[in-house]
């Protein structure tokens with residue numbers, strides 16, 4: 097009879113160790129921390145899916161003890177050991193290490209720069225490529241992934257087709273003051289896209305219900321906790337849709353993102369110490385008020401806003417704090433909104449647009465509404481806004497050939513994820529943030 101091959105020790109992730117209680121496993125990762133207590137060592141290993149505490153006794157594992165002792169933080173290691181339930185340990189399990197392979201030892205002369213203590217944010221941002229290794233940052237990035245996954249899932253369930261927009265564009269979409277100009281081939285100029293909207297308007301006329309989802313760029317000179325110069329936007333657009341359709345779609349999309357995070361990423365939300373009761377409440381219907389009503393609320397709270405003003409962070413925070421779920425504000429004055437917004441036939445000084453303000457002071461996460469479908473009115477608006485008509489001829493074609501009422505919106509991914517995570521600043525929710533004065537690393 098052939099001799100049975102001994103079963104190999106399985107390589108598992110820290111996330112999965114619960115399934116291997118009592119068994120020997122191999123973990124591949126990094127040394128996150130090491131506590132030395134006489135004849136015992138308590139390493140903490142991380143592998144990107146979680147952290148686990150280990151124990152090594154000098155008496156039982158003298159070889160492992162010697163190689164682990166003094167090992168530097170973030171050295172890469174392959175660890176073999178037995179998994180034990182240990183309710184006092186972070187994650188609920190512990191590993192009794194039986195073998196240790198050091199893949200790369202971080203030299204003592206050049207230690208890992210991020211210690212397990214508080215660092216200033218500029219220090220951390222300069223080392224963003226390393227900062228993302230800390231469990232908190234990894235949890236944030238997993239929540240970002242979940243938000244993207246859930247958003248795509250929702251758009252798909254509503255019959256929307258992904259049709260991505262270009263990044264090099266010939267003209268502005270959201271005002272000329274925040275355009276990034278790039279030198280294109282030869283002497284031609286191009287701009288980094290501020291929004292894929294104009295292009296999804298075209299694909300909506302071809303496919304009906306569409307969306308794009310990609311990076312967008314704004315030369316934002318403002319240094320706030322809500323502005324990046326490069327951020328991701330999900331932009332649905334639908335032929336024959338109106339303002340109400342888009343408010344309902346936005347409400348459904350945001351609820352699905354938030355509920356998916358609560359359901360599928362409970363561990364990460366716990367790592368972030370996020371109050372999930374506030375997230376669980378995020379279900380349709382969301383409160384809806386008009387811009388006129390918003391002005392009234394602000395004035396009642398003693399804010400100096402007057403009709404015709406645009407809202408800044410302060411105003412958004414006052415408004416959203418009146419409600420336990422995101423707030424939809426619709427029908428803003430046309431004068432403070434983009435050139436393409438359809439006027440309200442009842443009151444042409446208003447635009448059939450809406451913003452969605454996240455709860456807990458996270459500000460505007462969605463902007464959108466109905467688009468102008470009349471050729472003549474669109475030409476008039478381009479002129480009023482001093483936009484180059486030449487560059488918009490293709491966009492005007494959409495009004496020349498079978499123009500229909502249509503609507504859409506843009507959801508800012510980072511603002512949404514920052515709110516879900518409860519982070520102070522949106523720079524933490526993108527792997528490598530781009531901001532005024534920061535394009536490194």
Ligand code: 4AD
Pocket residue numbers: 269270290291292293314316322323324325327329331332460461462463464465504505506507508509510511
């Ligand atoms: O309100 P905005 O400027 O709308 C548009 O760009 C439309 N063309 C979208 C459309 O209708 N298809 O931007 C939409 C969202 C904002 O609500 C906000 O969440 C986010 O994009 N956003 C930013 N996020 C981070 N940093 C910035 N500088 C942002 N500017 C806008």
Ligand code: MG
Pocket residue numbers: 451460462463
């Ligand atoms: Mg906006």
